[in-house]
Amino acid sequence: MESLNLLLNGFQLAATPGNLAAAAIGVLLGTLAGMLPGLGLSGTIALLIPISFGLDPLTALVLFAGIYFGAAYGGSTTSILLNVPGEGASVVTCIEGYPMARRGRGGAALSVAAIGSFVAGVLGLVSLVTLAGVVARAALAFGPQEYLCIAVLALVLLSGITGGSLVRSALMATIGIMIGTVGMDPLTATGRFTFQVDALYDGISFIAVIMGTYGLAEVLHTASGGTEVQRPPRIRLRDLYPTREEAGRAAPAILRGSFIGLLVGLIPGPSGTISSFLSYATEKRFSRGRSEFGNGAIEGVAGPESANNGADSSTLIPLLSLGIPFNSGAALLMTGFLIHGVTPGPNLISGHPDLFWGLVASMFIGNLMLLVINLPLVGVFASVLMTPTAYLMPIVSVFVLIGAYFIDTSFVDVGVVVLFGVVGYLLRGTGYHMAPLVIGVFLGPLIERSFAQSMVLLDGDLLKLFARPLSGTMLGLAIAFIILRIAYGVLVQRRAAATSVAGSQT
Amino acid sequence: MTFKPSRRTVLIAALLASAAAVTPVAAQTYPERPITMIVPFGPGGSTDLIARIVIAKAEAALGQPIVIENKPGAGTMIGLNELVGAEPDGYTIGMTTSSAALQPIYGAARYDYVDELTPIAQFAQTAPILAVQASSDWQTLEDLLADAKANPGAIKYGITGVGNSSHLGPAQVALEAGVEMPHVVFDGGATLMTALLGGHVSAAAGSPVDYKEQIAAGELRGLVLFAEERSDDALIGQIPTALELGYTAEITSWTAVSGPKGMAPEVVAKLEGAFAEAMADEEVLAAIRELGSDPVYLDAEALGERMRNAREGWTAIVTDTGILDLVKSQTN
Incomplete structure (x- = not known):
């Protein structure tokens, strides 16, 4: 196969000492960047761009690609160990990963996250190599009308994500959507709820919201004498890696998650976040361990982490073959390309075949390096939990607050983190979960914008949505899902009424 | 009686004398310390990159480093507002683009940036x-x-x-x-x-x-x-x-550097000179072209004129096409 030969050639180029070193450095820096909440991809790549000027184009690109994949993985470490999400896609990892760490299974969670990320990354690269052209074209078929329907479908699917009262979830989601309206109006760019504060013009930062809701709230909860963290006196080797049973449950979750991530990555926008949430919802409904969700189910870590990496990998397809970055991470990678005189796009493969295949090969190597470097380090990371809480919590709060400032070098974000930290802490145990609020904050603006765009494109006639095959199918699915849930609820109520009637007759 | 000043008097006199010696004769010795450049975009964007490319060469001509501070947000207004409010001593400058002329037209900007800024030099221009x-x-x-x-x-x-x-x-x-x-x-x-x-x-x-x-x-x-x-x-x-x-x-949108209103002409001239030198360098021009922009150098006067003409021309366009009404209808 032509592609295979070219790929092998690429491996030769990628395996030079210089490029291997660049991959290793990139992966390490990326992991660090992903671990430090708020700092993330943008700061790291921006800092390295001037330094990379002197490097050979392939080496520089290998460095950036390493950072890209490293950051995708790094966010899971702090999510699992400290309940501090480094980015939107790590939020769901907090929900199941952190309880696992509290139970002493933190190492297993970290390992599964690393393995799942590796599998998803490789699958994404394989589809890049084999299907790039086809997939990229397919991605273009999605327009604003399709995004609207996807967002609506996602909202419907994610509605029951935390179980419990649907009304309470709906209330939190609505509040989340309201928070999402702060900022620039998508139609006329006028400020809404900005109170003349410049920093609010771009909206309330989603990352700040999640850092506060999960990270700071957990610190406050622990500080107020919440549940004691169970720390085994010594981390045994088998605590570091998944048991056979856990591995058996994680494997299908990894595959499902990768698949979801690969698909969702083809849609512009925060695909990492959306795919991880969708994977979580899927695992919660269909996995073997679904009864454990909420207390640390391994599928809840395996699926979303794979979905996250899968989305990041498949986002590379439109980036490299069409030259369109679908999210900010891809946009930074693209900047790295442009600086070195390489313009990703339809001409990349034909114009710079060595560069393209060398880069793809080094991405395979980078993913492998991530796994090889991080698996042994799981023990080191997990031992962070051995630190006495009295020292750990203040360090975490400093970490979180500094990260909040670095999102956009603004103190407004620090304020947001503190506010949501307090709110998240107060709402614990009240039955009002923060997850639907978080979902509302990022899906709300997406829905509003797509709706506005669709209205113009459809000349105001929303029924035309059903005329488009893709939108129609998704909208139909969403409606079917709602009807099914209502029907199910009615059925359950009827059965309960019948049993109580029967019971009262005995 | 001889005049015998007390120790305290001598000390005070010495202090006053040294203070007089240090009175800012700033323009002649400008720049004496690093200069801050505010970039109202996130790191890695084209404006940020063009700025970094040019200052890498301009620093040599000035003899002092130029440090970039990224202040993105509110369609460049966060960075521009900070630039307007900075001391016009030449130690704070910033990048501006066409949004500096456009934002005030819609009434959402705190300042009329074209009037409140001292133009210094244009690095590049791009037309859609x-x-x-x-x-x-x-x-x-x-x-x-x-x-x-x-x-x-x-x-x-x-x-x-x-x-x-x-x-x-x-x-x-x-x-x-x-x-x-x-x-x-x-x-x-x-x-x-x-x-x-x-x-x-x-x-x-x-x-x-x-x-x-x-x-x-x-x-x-x-x-x-x-x-x-x-x-x-x-x-x-x-x-x-x-x-x-x-x-x-x-x-046409410009990628240019400006400073707060009221900068001393000698300071502006010095900065102009440094940037002109940088913009004569083939490497800089090639790098800007690589990014897709047109590396056209304009000095302070030409830049100022361009900004004012743009403001006039674009005000006419947004009024005639009804865009201004569209935006205003939401705020009033």
Whole structure:
């Protein structure tokens, strides 16, 4: 196969000492960047761009690609160990990963996250190599009308994500959507709820919201004498890696998650976040361990982490073959390309075949390096939990607050983190979960914008949505899902009424 | 009696004398310490990159480092507001683009940036292109406009933000041609490009930086360039300008450096000189071209004139096309 030969050639180029070193450095820096909440991809790549000027184009690109994949993985470490999400896609990892760490299974969670990320990354690269052209074209078929329907479908699917009262979830989601309206109006760019504060013009930062809701709230909860963290006196080797049973449950979750991530990555926008949430919802409904969700189910870590990496990998397809970055991470990678005189796009493969295949090969190597470097380090990371809480919590709060400032070098974000930290802490145990609020904050603006765009494109006639095959199918699915849930609820109520009637007759 | 000053008197006198010696004769010795440059965009964007490329050379001429501070947000207003409020001593300067002229027109800006800033030098300029899918039937701008006239409201174009440089060009052309073309707002160049390539919008006006590759690959066709003259670039140079086709729509955006109002002329001249030197360097010019922008150097006076003319011209466009009304209708 032509592609295979070219790929092998690429491996030769990628395996030079210089490029291997660049991959290793990139992966390490990326992991660090992903671990430090708020700092993330943008700061790291921006800092390295001037330094990379002197490097050979392939080496520089290998460095950036390493950072890209490293950051995708790094966010899971702090999510699992400290309940501090480094980015939107790590939020769901907090929900199941952190309880696992509290139970002493933190190492297993970290390992599964690393393995799942590796599998998803490789699958994404394989589809890049084999299907790039086809997939990229397919991605273009999605327009604003399709995004609207996807967002609506996602909202419907994610509605029951935390179980419990649907009304309470709906209330939190609505509040989340309201928070999402702060900022620039998508139609006329006028400020809404900005109170003349410049920093609010771009909206309330989603990352700040999640850092506060999960990270700071957990610190406050622990500080107020919440549940004691169970720390085994010594981390045994088998605590570091998944048991056979856990591995058996994680494997299908990894595959499902990768698949979801690969698909969702083809849609512009925060695909990492959306795919991880969708994977979580899927695992919660269909996995073997679904009864454990909420207390640390391994599928809840395996699926979303794979979905996250899968989305990041498949986002590379439109980036490299069409030259369109679908999210900010891809946009930074693209900047790295442009600086070195390489313009990703339809001409990349034909114009710079060595560069393209060398880069793809080094991405395979980078993913492998991530796994090889991080698996042994799981023990080191997990031992962070051995630190006495009295020292750990203040360090975490400093970490979180500094990260909040670095999102956009603004103190407004620090304020947001503190506010949501307090709110998240107060709402614990009240039955009002923060997850639907978080979902509302990022899906709300997406829905509003797509709706506005669709209205113009459809000349105001929303029924035309059903005329488009893709939108129609998704909208139909969403409606079917709602009807099914209502029907199910009615059925359950009827059965309960019948049993109580029967019971009262005995 | 001899005059025998007390120790305390001597000390005070010495102190006063040394203070007098240190009175700022700032302009002659400028710059004495590092200069801060505010970039109202995130790191890695084209403005940020162009700034970094130029200051790498300008620092040598000035003898002091120039440190970039990224202050993105509110459509560059966060960074610009900070620049306006800074001390005009030459130690704080900042990058400006066409948004400095556009934002105040809509009334949401705290200052009229063109008046409140001292222009120093322009590094680059970029004019948007109106592009359509190469697979479409429209070979020229006239074809597109004829179609729009025959089917009012059927042809829609995408923009990256209401009232920004992607909006003004097509709106003005539509007004002058007397056709109805609704606009669709996207949240950025990338999502707009996806929609354009996928045929979800018929046309879009964007920077050659984004569109050049697609035009070269045969995916898109450029119909008109909203600049004064044709581009030097081999590919983009084939696209006619709006003026050639009979439309008064010049929407060139500048990437330039300015300082707060009230800077001493000697300080401005020194900065100008350093930037002129940097802009004469072939490496710098090549790097800017690589990013897709046109490395045209303008000195302080020429830049000031360009900014004022742009403000006038664009105020006319947004008023005539109704864009100003659209934005104002939401705020009042």
